[in-house]
Amino acid sequence: MQVMEKIRTIAKRYDIKRKWFRFSRSPLSVVGLIVVAVVIFLALAAPFITPYPRQAGLQTNLRDRFLPPSSKNLFGTDQLGRDVFTRTIFGFQYSLMMAGVVLLLVVPPGVVLGLIAGYYRGGWVDMAVMRISDVFIAVPPLVLALSIASVLTPSAFNAMMAVSLMWWPWYTRLTYNATSSVRNEYFVQASEVMGENSFRIMFSEILPNCLGSILTKITLDVGWVILLGSALSFVGLGAQPPTPDLGTMVAGGSIFLPGQWWISMFPAMAIVVVILGFNLLGDGIRDIFVEETR
Amino acid sequence: MEPFLEVRNLFVGFKTYLGKLNVLNGVDFTLRESEKVGIIGESGCGKTSTMKAILGILASNAVIEGGEVSFRGQDMLKIRKKQLNQIRRKNLTMIFQDPTAALNPVFKIEELLGDVIKYSGDFDHEKATKKILRGKSIAALKEVSLPDPERVLDSYPFQLSGGMRQRVCIAMSLATAKDLLIADEPTTSLDVTIQDQVLRLMKDLVDKRNLSIILISHALGTVKNTVDTVYVMYAGNMIESSETQKLFSNPLHPYTQGLLKSVPKLSGEGFSEGIPGRIPDYINPPPGCRFNPRCQHAMEICRKERPSLLEVNGENHKVACWLYNKR
Amino acid sequence: MRMSTFILRRTFYIVFSLFGLSILVFVLARVLPGDPARLAAGNNAPAWAVEQLRKQLGLDKPLYIQYFVWLNDVFHLNLGYSTTTRVDISSLVVKYLPASIELIVLAALFQIAGAFILGIIAGRYSYKAPDNLVRLVSYIGISIPAFVLAIILQLVFSYYFKIFPTTGELSSGIAGPHTVTGFVTIDSLIAGKFNVFGNALWHMVLPAAALCTGAMCQDARIIRSGMVENKDKDYISMAKSQGLPDRTVTLKYLLKPSMIPAVTVMGLDIAALMANAFLVEDIFNWPGFANLGLNFMINKDLNGIVALVLIIGIMYALANIIVDVMVAYLDPRIRLMERGQ
Numbered sequence: 024m025q026v027m028e029k030i031r032t033i034a035k036r037y038d039i040k041r042k043w044f045r046f047s048r049s050p051l052s053v054v055g056l057i058v059v060a061v062v063i064f065l066a067l068a069a070p071f072i073t074p075y076p077r078q079a080g081l082q083t084n085l086r087d088r089f090l091p092p093s094s095k096n097l098f099g100t101d102q103l104g105r106d107v108f109t110r111t112i113f114g115f116q117y118s119l120m121m122a123g124v125v126l127l128l129v130v131p132p133g134v135v136l137g138l139i140a141g142y143y144r145g146g147w148v149d150m151a152v153m154r155i156s157d158v159f160i161a162v163p164p165l166v167l168a169l170s171i172a173s174v175l176t177p178s179a180f181n182a183m184m185a186v187s188l189m190w191w192p193w194y195t196r197l198t199y200n201a202t203s204s205v206r207n208e209y210f211v212q213a214s215e216v217m218g219e220n221s222f223r224i225m226f227s228e229i230l231p232n233c234l235g236s237i238l239t240k241i242t243l244d245v246g247w248v249i250l251l252g253s254a255l256s257f258v259g260l261g262a263q264p265p266t267p268d269l270g271t272m273v274a275g276g277s278i279f280l281p282g283q284w285w286i287s288m289f290p291a292m293a294i295v296v297v298i299l300g301f302n303l304l305g306d307g308i309r310d311i312f313v314e315e316t317r
Numbered sequence: 318m319e320p321f322l323e324v325r326n327l328f329v330g331f332k333t334y335l336g337k338l339n340v341l342n343g344v345d346f347t348l349r350e351s352e353k354v355g356i357i358g359e360s361g362c363g364k365t366s367t368m369k370a371i372l373g374i375l376a377s378n379a380v381i382e383g384g385e386v387s388f389r390g391q392d393m394l395k396i397r398k399k400q401l402n403q404i405r406r407k408n409l410t411m412i413f414q415d416p417t418a419a420l421n422p423v424f425k426i427e428e429l430l431g432d433v434i435k436y437s438g439d440f441d442h443e444k445a446t447k448k449i450l451r452g453k454s455i456a457a458l459k460e461v462s463l464p465d466p467e468r469v470l471d472s473y474p475f476q477l478s479g480g481m482r483q484r485v486c487i488a489m490s491l492a493t494a495k496d497l498l499i500a501d502e503p504t505t506s507l508d509v510t511i512q513d514q515v516l517r518l519m520k521d522l523v524d525k526r527n528l529s530i531i532l533i534s535h536a537l538g539t540v541k542n543t544v545d546t547v548y549v550m551y552a553g554n555m556i557e558s559s560e561t562q563k564l565f566s567n568p569l570h571p572y573t574q575g576l577l578k579s580v581p582k583l584s585g586e587g588f589s590e591g592i593p594g595r596i597p598d599y600i601n602p603p604p605g606c607r608f609n610p611r612c613q614h615a616m617e618i619c620r621k622e623r624p625s626l627l628e629v630n631g632e633n634h635k636v637a638c639w640l641y642n643k644r
Numbered sequence: 645m646r647m648s649t650f651i652l653r654r655t656f657y658i659v660f661s662l663f664g665l666s667i668l669v670f671v672l673a674r675v676l677p678g679d680p681a682r683l684a685a686g687n688n689a690p691a692w693a694v695e696q697l698r699k700q701l702g703l704d705k706p707l708y709i710q711y712f713v714w715l716n717d718v719f720h721l722n723l724g725y726s727t728t729t730r731v732d733i734s735s736l737v738v739k740y741l742p743a744s745i746e747l748i749v750l751a752a753l754f755q756i757a758g759a760f761i762l763g764i765i766a767g768r769y770s771y772k773a774p775d776n777l778v779r780l781v782s783y784i785g786i787s788i789p790a791f792v793l794a795i796i797l798q799l800v801f802s803y804y805f806k807i808f809p810t811t812g813e814l815s816s817g818i819a820g821p822h823t824v825t826g827f828v829t830i831d832s833l834i835a836g837k838f839n840v841f842g843n844a845l846w847h848m849v850l851p852a853a854a855l856c857t858g859a860m861c862q863d864a865r866i867i868r869s870g871m872v873e874n875k876d877k878d879y880i881s882m883a884k885s886q887g888l889p890d891r892t893v894t895l896k897y898l899l900k901p902s903m904i905p906a907v908t909v910m911g912l913d914i915a916a917l918m919a920n921a922f923l924v925e926d927i928f929n930w931p932g933f934a935n936l937g938l939n940f941m942i943n944k945d946l947n948g949i950v951a952l953v954l955i956i957g958i959m960y961a962l963a964n965i966i967v968d969v970m971v972a973y974l975d976p977r978i979r980l981m982e983r984g985q
Contacts, residue, residue: 051779051783154660157661158661158665158668160661161662161957161960162915162953162956163916163919163956165919165922166919166922169941170672170952173944174673174944174949253789254923257923258922258926258941273792277795281803291795295789295792298789299783299787302786369881372884374881377770377771377876404887405885405887407887413882418877418878419878419879420879421879421880421897421900422975423904423975423977424900432886432892436886436887436888436892437886475976475977486882489886493886
């Protein structure tokens with residue numbers, strides 16, 4: 024089959040078999056992979072597998088408020104009678120979507136800037152890019168995100184924008200460092216001597232060497248972005264009710280602690296599980312690439 | 318003279334993610350007091366691992382699977398930590414191949430040397446003040462001909478040259494070696510111009526203090542001029558041993574013969590021959606004698622059973638080869 | 645190079661960044677939310693009141709003039725006027741910052757102590773039971789957001805097991821000490837009121853724990869991996885072969901090179917503490933600077949937000965300088981090899 028052939032060639036080119044072997048050595052990494060896979064599946068299938076999908080949106084059920092966990096409502100119901108289990112699963116959907124959007128916005132420009140700055144190291148591009156990114160790094164990420172979000176109207180979209188705006192410098196830095204260290208290697212100089220176009224060198228010679236750290240960071244960042252997003256929502260600067268955002272749910276349910284603990288606790292656990300999964304997975308990916316350089 | 322260091326049938330493996338490397342395959346090795354022994358062999362044949370096994374400093378993924386290492390009657394593999402440390406402090410010492418890696422980069426020499434002297438000294442080390450230790454350190458550095466010992470003490474390893482670092486290591490070893498000095502390729506990582514100096518320094522000290530020495534090297538010339546007895550090691554086994562002159566003039570084992578032929582002659586006659594083949598894969602080593610895939614004289618039994626290191630012709634010349642062992 | 649030159653260079657570099665930061669935030673705060681004057685006046689204020697307020701706050705001048713006016717004020721230690729609380733921001737800072745610093749210092753102590761203890765145990769017994777336990781706990785610790793942990797700690801240790809108090813700085817009924825420095829802990833010690841001191845500490849435990857756990861686990865992992873990596877290095881084998889006592893080898897010769905990467909990260913982790921404080925102080929009702937800042941943010945007090953970011957930037961910068969100095973002290977190669985390498 025043609026598809027099988029193509030898969031086999033790609034696998035050979037990137038040495039996937041060996042990478043998988045190394046990856047699977049660590050049981051925790053495999054656990055991470057499974058957790059992430061499950062979360063992604065749940066997020067994608069949310070409308071189809073949850074018992075009360077409409078309660079993730081505007082539908083309320085005031086008759087069944089504050090019900091503790093039962094067979095009818097696995098995680099109980101919240102202050103508006105909505106099924107917490109359903110909303111939590113939709114919360115996954117929302118978190119992953121946010122992480123996806125942010126990273127999509129941030130990674131390409133960040134990496135490209137870092138490549139350019141690192142390649143033309145010592146030049147004005149280097150100075151400009153690095154000084155600007157230093158400004159964003161001068162303050163802890165959460166503080167900056169909160170500040171930016173706070174001057175905008177609170178909404179999910181604005182929260183994503185706020186996080187995106189302050190996240191790109193980390194990728195620029197990472198790529199810059201990786202590029203700088205590889206930049207003077209012989210194989211790069213060889214290409215230059217042969218008259219290769221600078222941009223081609225950057226993308227086909229230098230970039231693959233940075234790929235390991237970038238991929239690792241992206242995976243771990245999904246967790247961090249979700250954490251940041253849920254923190255923003257928790258203080259009310261992110262997604263607004265009735266959006267089933269995990270942070271908003273934790274905040275909304277916190278006033279009912281400890282009595283109706285399930286309203287806050289299950290979304291909180293969900294946040295932890297997602298972050299844990301991506302952390303384990305990210306470490307596993309890092310291990311693959313670290314061993315390669317030895 | 319009775320053997321004061323004896324390694325008998327030592328098996329050591331290393332666990333890696335690709336599988337277990339069965340490196341040491343029944344090593345037999347004997348050393349008498351004040352004897353000077355050299356071990357030669359290719360990189361990766363297990364010379365360093367054997368020495369590390371003796372001192373108990375194998376890597377954390379090492380597994381000792383059998384055998385004995387006896388020093389003055391005590392089994393080094395089985396004694397308690399306290400006794401082992403005593404022996405390490407007083408009797409045995411090792412000089413590592415790369416002095417840069419052997420010195421902790423974030424401590425000054427004063428600290429490194431001072432601690433060694435403190436714990437190995439004959440004095441009560443509770444009373445060892447900084448001043449006393451410094452005095453003894455300077456004395457030790459002077460003994461290895463380091464100029465300006467005060468400056469050396471106040472330096473970090475990276476501030477010294479390669480030769481100086483190795484001398485510092487030698488100075489450290491003097492505090493801990495009353496009986497045996499193990500030198501693992503001590504000059505390999507040094508500049509050629511310094512190698513001779515350092516080697517001569519070691520020789521002088523060994524002679525002066527009447528120490529035994531095990532000198533590991535893959536440079537045949539170095540070994541030839543320094544030791545009385547030579548062991549040849551291949552793929553985790555000692556395959557030949559004899560007095561230096563005899564080994565070089567009359568090598569018996571096919572590997573040793575090939576090894577000596579590989580050395581280019583200064584007179585420039587013809588090309589030196591190598592030995593065809595490669596060292597075995599330690600994860601799936603060949604059964605029997607590990608040299609058999611590369612050996613011209615390999616017989617059926619070589620592929621089945623490993624020969625032991627036995628004396629030949631009663632001349633203190635031992636070989637581990639079915640060509641000579643009576644069967 | 646000498647230590648003083650090193651510090652000077654770093655400081656200059658950071659001051660430069662802070663300028664850039666102040667410009668960034670200032671611009672954002674003026675440009676993004678629409679009409680700052682309207683915000684300050686409130687939605688119901690009539691148009692003429694808004695215009696008057698605009699003139700009063702200097703918002704009718706061009707942006708760059710506003711910035712320089714503000715900058716000038718800052719250098720005279722005047723952080724501006726909070727539009728929501730109608731109080732001078734500097735006085736608010738003096739009032740609320742000490743409480744946050746107390747919390748952060750305690751959290752930092754917990755973090756460092758915990759990281760070393762856990763990291764050393766895991767490193768020493770690597771791949772055996774103690775290590776596996778520490779690694780598992782660390783993973784979970786890193787993955788719990790500070791605010792989730794704060795809520796859980798409050799739930800478990802305050803509601804269920806009534807060991808620690810729930811909120812606030814001091815229990816009701818206990819009078820705070822006479823204000824000398826503004827730090828409740830220091831002031832109560834000065835006044836000799838040890839029960840107040842104890843009470844204050846008791847109130848700090850849970851919030852500090854919530855603040856530092858994530859960072860502590862992160863640092864422990866780094867220390868552990870450093871030790872595992874260095875364990876088989878030649879200089880450790882050599883130290884062992886010289887018969888040095890186990891304790892000396894582990895705690896002196898193995899620990900020092902292994903903790904250097906961790907110390908580097910600890911600077912970033914101080915940032916984590918300051919950031920997490922925003923949510924944790926809110927949950928524990930702690931009268932601190934972060935709580936104040938959060939209020940500024942929710943109420944869109946623009947002057948407050950700008951001042952807040954600046955102060956945190958400065959504190960973070962100071963922490964980073966301290967960390968840089970420590971790393972240079974620990975690893976002589978950095979200090980002595982920085983030029984021309």
